[in-house]
Amino acid sequence: MDNNNPLSPHIQVYRWHISSLVSISHRITGIVNIFAITVICMWILSLMLGESSYDLTKLFLKSIFGKFTIICLTWSFSFQVLSEIRHLVMDLGYGFELKTTKVTGLLVIFGSIFFTILFYFLGRNFI
């Protein structure tokens, strides 16, 4: 039997709103995050090869590009965590009003930037 289920509409068809921006970013960061976690798994596996082969990984992570990657990942993970909390709250039946979805969407966007800074500073013992 033919599957006539409609597919999701192409994202360029509609005008952008906060909720659509958060929704598509949630999907993109979800895929980026699992890819990043897989790279982190490879990093853990590389530990088995010994200290000398770890030098190259360390060289990359200590570089500006390594730092930038970690900051981007911190943002991506923070965004996903906040967006998941938003989803869980909505699953409980709250926050469906148009104004509330805009406010919570903005909270996810700006909150993820705030938490990136907070997690980075906490992790590096700056606070």
Next chain:
Amino acid sequence: MNFVTKKWLLMKISSALLIPLMIWFILNLVSMYDADYIEVVSFFTTLSSKILVSLTLIFAYFFSALSISEVFEDYIQDEKIKNAANKVLNIFAIIVPLITIIVIFNLS
């Protein structure tokens, strides 16, 4: 309870469990990404780290497999391609964390 409801419920449970684990994971990643080999290995040799990293990986891959299968549902119309993509995804979501957890528990 039908399959789709079970899948949704499992997605929500794993998502809720992942929130504190991810916060712990981010903080530790930031604190030791540029640390020396000895420091990184000693982090992974403590029992609490072994358990928490393993749980993070299990729930992260479990949650991702369920979420990404939803993306396939939305964007892939051909049933055969969708099933194949889901199979590859599920195998990937089992093998990668499994190998990593075995390595973590064997690091000393």
